[in-house]
Amino acid sequence: MSTSNPTAMQEGLQSCEACGLLSRPAPGAEEGRCPRCDEELVFRKKASLERTVAYLIAAAICYVPANLLPVMTTITSSGRESDTIMQGVVLLWSPTGWPLSLIVLFASIMIPSAKIVGLLYLVISVKRGSIRNNPQRIRLYRTIDIIGRWSMVDVFVDTFTVALIQLQPLMSVEPGPGLFFFAAVVVFTMMAVESFDPRLIWDSESSTETGKEVQHA
Amino acid sequence: MPDRQKSFPKVPESKIVVKKRMRISLVWVIPVVAAVAGIWIAVTHILGRGPEITIMFKSADGLETRKTKVNYNGLDIGVLSTVRLSEDHKSMIATARLSPNAKDLLVKDTKFWVVRPRISGLNISGLSTLISGSYIGMQLGQSDERETSFVALETPPLTGDVPGRIFTLKTSELGSLDAGVPVFFRQLQAGQIVSYELDKGGEFLNIKIFVRAPYDQYVTPDTRFWQASGIDVSLTASGIHVKTESLMSILAGGVAFETPEESHLMPPAAAETAFNLFNDRTEAFKPPICNPHTYLLVFKQSVRGLTVGAPVEFYGITIGEVTKITPELDVKTMEGSVNVTICLDPKRYGVKFMDVPANEDPVAAHRKMNETLVSRGLRVQLNTGNLLTGSLLVSLVFTPDAPPVVLDWSQDPLQLPTVPDKLDSIEDSVAKLLKNLNQTVVGARGTIASADKLLDSANQLIEPNSVMSSELNNMIQQGSGAARALRILADYLERHPEALIRGKTGE
Numbered sequence: 001m002s003t004s005n006p007t008a009m010q011e012g013l014q015s016c017e018a019c020g021l022l023s024r025p026a027p028g029a030e031e032g033r034c035p036r037c038d039e040e041l042v043f044r045k046k047a048s049l050e051r052t053v054a055y056l057i058a059a060a061i062c063y064v065p066a067n068l069l070p071v072m073t074t075i076t077s078s079g080r081e082s083d084t085i086m087q088g089v090v091l092l093w094s095p096t097g098w099p100l101s102l103i104v105l106f107a108s109i110m111i112p113s114a115k116i117v118g119l120l121y122l123v124i125s126v127k128r129g130s131i132r133n134n135p136q137r138i139r140l141y142r143t144i145d146i147i148g149r150w151s152m153v154d155v156f157v158d159t160f161t162v163a164l165i166q167l168q169p170l171m172s173v174e175p176g177p178g179l180f181f182f183a184a185v186v187v188f189t190m191m192a193v194e195s196f197d198p199r200l201i202w203d204s205e206s207s208t209e210t211g212k213e214v215q216h217a
Numbered sequence: 218m219p220d221r222q223k224s225f226p227k228v229p230e231s232k233i234v235v236k237k238r239m240r241i242s243l244v245w246v247i248p249v250v251a252a253v254a255g256i257w258i259a260v261t262h263i264l265g266r267g268p269e270i271t272i273m274f275k276s277a278d279g280l281e282t283r284k285t286k287v288n289y290n291g292l293d294i295g296v297l298s299t300v301r302l303s304e305d306h307k308s309m310i311a312t313a314r315l316s317p318n319a320k321d322l323l324v325k326d327t328k329f330w331v332v333r334p335r336i337s338g339l340n341i342s343g344l345s346t347l348i349s350g351s352y353i354g355m356q357l358g359q360s361d362e363r364e365t366s367f368v369a370l371e372t373p374p375l376t377g378d379v380p381g382r383i384f385t386l387k388t389s390e391l392g393s394l395d396a397g398v399p400v401f402f403r404q405l406q407a408g409q410i411v412s413y414e415l416d417k418g419g420e421f422l423n424i425k426i427f428v429r430a431p432y433d434q435y436v437t438p439d440t441r442f443w444q445a446s447g448i449d450v451s452l453t454a455s456g457i458h459v460k461t462e463s464l465m466s467i468l469a470g471g472v473a474f475e476t477p478e479e480s481h482l483m484p485p486a487a488a489e490t491a492f493n494l495f496n497d498r499t500e501a502f503k504p505p506i507c508n509p510h511t512y513l514l515v516f517k518q519s520v521r522g523l524t525v526g527a528p529v530e531f532y533g534i535t536i537g538e539v540t541k542i543t544p545e546l547d548v549k550t551m552e553g554s555v556n557v558t559i560c561l562d563p564k565r566y567g568v569k570f571m572d573v574p575a576n577e578d579p580v581a582a583h584r585k586m587n588e589t590l591v592s593r594g595l596r597v598q599l600n601t602g603n604l605l606t607g608s609l610l611v612s613l614v615f616t617p618d619a620p621p622v623v624l625d626w627s628q629d630p631l632q633l634p635t636v637p638d639k640l641d642s643i644e645d646s647v648a649k650l651l652k653n654l655n656q657t658v659v660g661a662r663g664t665i666a667s668a669d670k671l672l673d674s675a676n677q678l679i680e681p682n683s684v685m686s687s688e689l690n691n692m693i694q695q696g697s698g699a700a701r702a703l704r705i706l707a708d709y710l711e712r713h714p715e716a717l718i719r720g721k722t723g724e
Contacts, residue, residue, distance in 0.1 A: 058248035
């Protein structure tokens with residue numbers, strides 16, 4: 001990373017996040033609106049790291065009950081049976097059903113935790129002004145952004161099952177409290193990804209190059 | 218910013234506005250809310266966790282971790298969390314987490330058992346577990362002491378939470394009885410056999426029965442218990458008796474109890490009281506001791522059909538039974554007779570009989586009573602109890618015209634005077650009746666002959682060629698001639714009315 005690309009902020013320019021138009025802020029005003037699409041213009045997302053961390057903490061907190069509480073309660077004539085995500089994974093694990101079991105394991109347990117850990121790593125590295133592995137870090141960010149929404153599949157499947165399996169006298173399925181926490185984990189991680197500004201990754205690089213500190217609002 | 222200051226030295230510096238930085242971003246509300254929700258869930262979970270108990274089972278058959286429920290009176294109050302082998306490898310130790318409100322149910326004598334489908338004798342239970350899987354049943358104990366580790370019962374307790382009392386029955390053989398077999402009171406199911414065990418001496422069996430309220434109050438110290446197993450068919454003087462407590466007891470046996478009427482007023486027997494179990498009702502109600510109410514009867518006639526155990530009746534009510542029948546042949550007089558010993562139950566004489574004044578000597582009172590009764594004509598005779606079977610019974614009858622008898626008190630037992638069998642007198646009467654009938658028939662024959670003659674004469678009278686009919690014909694002819702003459706006269710008078718005065722003109 002010896003060659004540093006100039007950033008718009010360094011040149012006092014703002015790029016519109018919606019339409020991509022590069023514009024110069026009106027004199028005296030740090031923040032303005034895009035002349036083309038009227039989107040609010042900022043140099044960097046406001047309180048990006050703080051908000052990301054807040055969402056990550058919320059997601060991490062919700063992650064615990066999401067995995068400990070049952071996500072689904074099956075009521076059959078033999079009684080109620082509540083299953084957590086992990087129990088579902090164990091239940092699906094069979095010589096023929098193990099791929100399904102792995103999908104659930106990855107989509108519902110690994111990915112949310114990986115998202116939290118990955119974003120936390122990005123936040124910390126940005127905060128410390130690290131300039132190493134910048135391309136890997138931005139790839140990590142994009143991966144998190146793309147993959148994150150797929151965790152919501154679990155919630156959808158659960159809600160579909162609850163809505164469809166209502167054979168009242170024989171069996172019915174009720175959502176468990178864990179499902180709400182699981183949905184919260186997914187939503188909070190998505191919001192954390194949304195509030196993280198990837199441009200910050202490059203800011204530290206250029207600031208170290210130029211020897212100045214980038215102020216994170 | 219040293220670089221910019223160098224590049225634009227002439228540009229004045231802007232005023233530095235100390236921005237009021239938002240000390241805490243509003244976004245932190247979200248993790249706080251999440252944390253509060255998580256902590257709240259955790260706290261309610263920990264507070265909502267009920268007591269954990271361990272139950273020792275002989276076998277873990279049907280027990281499934283996290284599936285098997287603990288059920289109290291139909292309500293699931295907990296679930297099995299783990300099942301492990303005990304250290305000595307002889308039993309299974311199951312840990313169950315109960316709901317918090319079940320805390321008070323866990324006392325020392327609370328019982329647990331596995332509810333599985335069970336079919337034994339008459340009891341089919343736990344059928345619902347065929348579909349739902351086994352569960353752990355629970356019965357609340359009475360103790361005040363708390364307890365968290367229990368040993369499960371092998372079979373569900375039979376008594377349940379039903380109020381009632383347990384009694385012990387002693388019997389020499391079990392018959393078809395088994396745990397769960399019903400106990401009947403007046404043919405109502407009043408309880409069941411809980412268990413049985415051999416007495417320590419090995420001489421008899423102790424059967425524990427449970428009689429539930431309110432039937433247990435009818436069990437007094439004098440109550441008789443008998444085996445009501447199957448069908449009791451007896452051929453007695455009063456006919457064929459088929460007796461059974463219920464269809465159920467035919468199949469699986471049972472125990473019945475009844476309290477003699479005179480001991481109804483006794484206080485109920487205490488729990489665990491031991492009773493004898495008789496083989497049947499008759500045996501159960503047999504008077505235990507006959508003395509001093511044993512009497513000797515001497516019959517000079519055939520006693521065919523009289524058996525030991527035949528009833529002694531008074532006004533048709535059984536008040537005793539025949540205990541011994543021995544033939545006697547007097548060599549001196551060459552007269553045969555039959556000695557019949559009977560035994561009377563004084564309790565069956567009636568309530569008034571029992572009211573003997575306390576100050577009176579019972580023996581003297583007894584003697585006086587017998588003297589009085591015999592002097593008033595109390596006699597004993599054999600009666601046919603059943604014409605089909607020809608069985609006999611002994612009955613006490615009052616025959617005021619019987620010859621007076623003096624009781625011989627030197628004899629023991631006392632001999633009561635007998636009178637001839639009622640059947641003999643019936644035979645006499647029937648013979649007399651037949652004789653009379655014969656005479657009547659002879660008389661009837663004469664009557665029939667006379668009637669014959671009468672009919673003959675009547676026949677002769679109305680024959681076509683008889684005198685009577687020809688005379689009758691003549692009479693009718695003459696009558697019609699007379700009528701004709703009268704008509705001619707009338708015609709003539711109509712034409713010649715003057716003829717009445719002047720007479721017929723000679724024309």
